[in-house]
Amino acid sequence: MILQHDTDHLLPKTFRLSLRPLKKIFAISFLFIYLFSTTELSQLLKMPILIQHFIEHREVNSDITLWQFLNMHYASGDVKYADHEKDMELPFKAHDNCVASITNVYLPTQKISIIKPVQILEKKHFKTPEQFLFSTFLSNIWQPPRIC
16 A cells, blocks of 8 residues: 555656655755764774774784773773774764754744533532521620520
């Protein structure tokens, strides 16, 4: 099943079929360009230097393994050997393409309204016995004292 994109219906059918592989190639190309320019992924391009440097070490010491070579150059700290300048050309030894990327995001102004649900509650009045006091009962307070 081939999914149609929003703009595919505007192009002739033969042209649509020829653009599909190009879209994928462009997308992958832009992804690699972005990753190589903004991350340390570009250090992978230095892998031939790593291999060449390992071969040079093998010529000096034929017993060295790849693990020992990597341990000597990456895990033993900042030890300066006689070939320190060559060591600093190895991948992931120095930060070459550090890019500080600042991105400003401008969001369009939109009116956001939050509508609270309105609940109409029916008020119920409960009558208590105290509410049934008659006004004459209350007026007795203001009467002069009676002598029995």
